[in-house]
Amino acid sequence: MKRRQFISTTIAAGGLVLSPSFRLFSLSQVYTRNQLIGKGNPDLRGESYLTTMHKDTAIALQKMRGAASQEGIELEIVSAYRSFQRQKEIFERKYRDFRSKGIEPEKAIEKIIEYSTIPGTSRHHWGTDLDLIDGNAPRPKNVLQAANFHGQGPFCKMKEWMNAHAKEFGFYEVYTDEPTRKGFKYEPWHFSYAPVSVPMLKEYASLDVKAILSEEKVLGNEYFSDAFIKKYRAENIFDINPLLK
Numbered sequence: 622m623k624r625r626q627f628i629s630t631t632i633a634a635g636g637l638v639l640s641p642s643f644r645l646f647s648l649s650q651v652y653t654r655n656q657l658i659g660k661g662n663p664d665l666r667g668e669s670y671l672t673t674m675h676k677d678t679a680i681a682l683q684k685m686r687g688a689a690s691q692e693g694i695e696l697e698i699v700s701a702y703r704s705f706q707r708q709k710e711i712f713e714r715k716y717r718d719f720r721s722k723g724i725e726p727e728k729a730i731e732k733i734i735e736y737s738t739i740p741g742t743s744r745h746h747w748g749t750d751l752d753l754i755d756g757n758a759p760r761p762k763n764v765l766q767a768a769n770f771h772g773q774g775p776f777c778k779m780k781e782w783m784n785a786h787a788k789e790f791g792f793y794e795v796y797t798d799e800p801t802r803k804g805f806k807y808e809p810w811h812f813s814y815a816p817v818s819v820p821m822l823k824e825y826a827s828l829d830v831k832a833i834l835s836e837e838k839v840l841g842n843e844y845f846s847d848a849f850i851k852k853y854r855a856e857n858i859f860d861i862n863p864l865l866k
C-alpha cells in the first residue's frame with residue numbers, strides 16, 4: 622500500500638472533508654526526538670516486551686491474528702517494543718565484551734551491528750515493529766533463523782500466509798531478501814505496521830544520530846565517525862522494503 626492510500630483511508634475513516642493544506646497539517650503527526658529513539662511515547666500500550674506496542678499496531682495485530690487463526694496459524698510475538706535503555710544495555714554489554722578481548726573500538730562496533738542495532742536507531746523503538754513466529758508450529762531452539770521460514774521450516778505456513786495477507790492489515794516485511802538491499806540481513810520474521818512507521822521514518826530522517834549517541838553517552842560514541850554514521854543511516858536505517866518508505 623502506498624502512503625497516499627493510507628492518507629485517503631484515514632480521511633475516509635474519519636469522515637472528514639478537508640482542504641488540501643489543512644489536510645496535510647492535520648494528518649502529519651509530529652513525533653518528538655524521544656518518541657523516535659525509544660525514550661517514551663504516550664501512544665504505547667502493554668505490560669511487557671512481548672505485549673508493549675503502539676496502540677494502532679495493537680488494534681491491527683488483533684485483526685490480523687484473528688484472520689490467521691482461521692487458517693490454524695497463531696501469530697506469536699518474540700519481540701515488540703524495545704526501549705532506548707534496553708538497546709543501550711545490549712549494545713554496551715557487547716561493546717565491553719569485544720573490547721575486553723582486545724578488539725579495537727571501530728572493529729567492535731562493526732561486529733556488534735552485524736546482529737544488533739545501535740541504541741536510538743532500532744525500529745523496535747517505535748512500537749510499530751514486531752518479530753513474529755507461529756505459536757502453533759514446533760519450536761526450534763533458535764526461532765529467529767531464516768531457514769525456519771522457508772523450505773521445510775516450521776514457520777513456512779505462517780510465512781506464506783503473511784506474504785499473501787499481512788498487507789491487508791498494514792503490515793510489511795522490513796528487511797527483505799532483495800539481493801541488492803544492503804544493511805541488516807534478511808529477517809523473514811520482522812514486520813512493521815506501515816500506517817505509523819512510514820511517517821515515523823520520514824520524521825526520523827531529520828534526526829542527528831551522531832549527536833544523539835553523544836548526548837545519551839552511549840559507550841564508544843567517540844568512535845562513531847561521520848563516514849560510519851552516514852553509511853549506517855543509508856544502509857541499515859533507510860535501505861529497507863521500498864513499501865515502507
Ligand SMILES: [Zn+2]
Binds near residue numbers: 745750752811
Ligand atoms: Zn525485529
